[in-house]
Amino acid sequence: xxxxxxxxxxxxxxxxxxxxxxxxxxxxxxxxxxxxxxxxxxxxxxxxxxxxxxxxxxxxxxxxxxxxxxxxxxxxxxxxxxxxxxxxxxxxxxxxxxxxxxxxxxxxxxxxxxxxxxxxxxxxxxxxxxxxxxxxxxxxxxxxxxxxxxxxxxxxxx
Amino acid sequence: xxxxxxxxxxxxxxxxxxxxxxxxxxxxxxxxxxxxxxxxxxxxxxxxxxxxxxxxxxxxxxxxxxxxxxxxxxxxxxxxxxxxxxxxxxxxxxxxxxxxxxxxxxxxxxxxxxxxxxxxxxxxxxxxxxxxxxxxxxxxxxxxxxxxxxxxxxxxxxxxxxxxxxxxxxxxxxxxxxxxxxxxxxxxxxxxxxxxxxxxxxxxxxxxxxxxxxxxxxxxxxxxxxxxxxxxxxxxxxxxxxxxxxxxxxxxxxxxxxxxxxxxxxxxxxxxxxxxxxxxxxxx
Numbered sequence: 001x002x003x004x005x006x007x008x009x010x011x012x013x014x015x016x017x018x019x020x021x022x023x024x025x026x027x028x029x030x031x032x033x034x035x036x037x038x039x040x041x042x043x044x045x046x047x048x049x050x051x052x053x054x055x056x057x058x059x060x061x062x063x064x065x066x067x068x069x070x071x072x073x074x075x076x077x078x079x080x081x082x083x084x085x086x087x088x089x090x091x092x093x094x095x096x097x098x099x100x101x102x103x104x105x106x107x108x109x110x111x112x113x114x115x116x117x118x119x120x121x122x123x124x125x126x127x128x129x130x131x132x133x134x135x136x137x138x139x140x141x142x143x144x145x146x147x148x149x150x151x152x153x154x155x156x157x158x
Numbered sequence: 159x160x161x162x163x164x165x166x167x168x169x170x171x172x173x174x175x176x177x178x179x180x181x182x183x184x185x186x187x188x189x190x191x192x193x194x195x196x197x198x199x200x201x202x203x204x205x206x207x208x209x210x211x212x213x214x215x216x217x218x219x220x221x222x223x224x225x226x227x228x229x230x231x232x233x234x235x236x237x238x239x240x241x242x243x244x245x246x247x248x249x250x251x252x253x254x255x256x257x258x259x260x261x262x263x264x265x266x267x268x269x270x271x272x273x274x275x276x277x278x279x280x281x282x283x284x285x286x287x288x289x290x291x292x293x294x295x296x297x298x299x300x301x302x303x304x305x306x307x308x309x310x311x312x313x314x315x316x317x318x319x320x321x322x323x324x325x326x327x328x329x330x331x332x333x334x335x336x337x338x339x340x341x342x343x344x345x346x347x348x349x350x351x352x353x354x355x356x357x358x359x360x361x362x363x364x365x366x367x368x369x370x371x372x373x374x375x376x377x378x379x380x381x382x383x384x385x386x387x388x389x390x391x392x393x394x395x396x397x398x399x400x401x402x403x404x405x406x407x408x409x410x411x412x413x414x415x416x417x418x419x420x421x422x423x424x425x426x427x428x429x430x431x432x433x434x435x436x437x438x439x440x441x442x
Binding site for chain 2: 039040046057061065067068069073075117118120
């Protein structure tokens with residue numbers, strides 16, 4: 001099953017969040033999200049996909065974008081939680097237990113003690129991937145068990 | 159500590175955390191401030207003729223995108239637009255970049271842009287909002303119309319019609335009159351679509367409607383249809399479904415779980431039996 005368990009990156013006195021990990025382990029498919037009408041202020045190369053959980057039909061949101069320096073950001077969220085945050089082509093990351101994650105790529109994950117990925121500090125694990133946009137997305141989806149086959153990535157990204 | 163020492167201390171804090179590195183034609187500046195996730199706030203500066211162009215590298219649009227606040231009608235987008243306008247910055251929608259051009263004679267205006275950026279990076283993540291829930295699949299009422307052909311009889315079945323209760327007028331999904339046990343009976347069907355919106359509100363609406371509509375001394379049969387899948391659909395949906403199930407005897411309606419194959423089949427058969435004679439009369 002394509003899922004990466006980051007348990008070993010958190011200390012023994014902290015835990016992964018079972019509800020979130022269950023959803024990450026479950027089979028999921030990504031589909032192209034419908035973009036809303038009207039003018040929107042989207043970041044460079046921003047794409048948005050809907051991720052449907054095969055069994056419960058719950059919908060998650062997967063976004064990816066790249067800033068002008070080539071740093072890539074990927075995020076998988078539900079209505080009220082960020083499940084994973086991928087940072088590719090970025091600097092060092094410092095985990096709360098002082099374990100430092102080498103550049104260039106890491107993926108943030110929530111734990112019981114540090115559950116919010118939109119707040120500092122958070123844990124992350126190191127990933128190996130090529131530097132480009134599609135490979136980063138592919139690696140992220142592989143670690144979170146998301147089937148990308150039905151998603152239409154914009155042509156400019158191919 | 160005197161004023162001068164304090165100034166030196168503050169200056170050293172700022173300078174220690176300030177970083178400049180060359181990137182292409184310009185420079186990336188790491189500001190002595192961090193965003194909500196603890197990342198250093200960065201700007202990009204490039205000198206073009208008599209102007210200094212400073213931009214946010216796309217990070218403001220990225221933050222709005224992460225928050226689902228990039229659409230023109232969202233609070234985050236509107237707030238960004240208003241503050242950007244107040245500080246003379248431009249939102250470049252094509253490149254997804256926020257930037258400001260400053261005269262080389264007035265480089266201090268770069269600070270306005272830095273102030274703008276730190277404001278946005280600090281304030282935007284705190285906007286309380288509820289992301290829109292995207293769901294797939296048909297709504298329950300559409301599913302019923304599609305699967306029970308008899309409910310499409312325009313002369314006999316009223317759809318989205320008003321029904322009078324003791325205190326209120328209610329809109330119901332289907333209504334028709336048939337003879338049940340030799341008595342002309344008003345059959346009212348309400349679909350409580352628990353998977354769309356707040357499940358408990360949907361259940362509460364259906365129950366209030368039931369109490370009000372069945373309070374009138376009329377021969378009515380109220381059927382409340384909900385859809386609970388075998389996978390559970392989450393606790394809130396399950397609890398709302400149980401509310402609808404539990405009160406049917408007390409209030410006097412009949413609850414049907416459209417997600418249960420047997421119960422669905424019972425409902426479909428019942429409607430078919432009631433309406434099929436009219437199908438032939440109407441000649442469809």
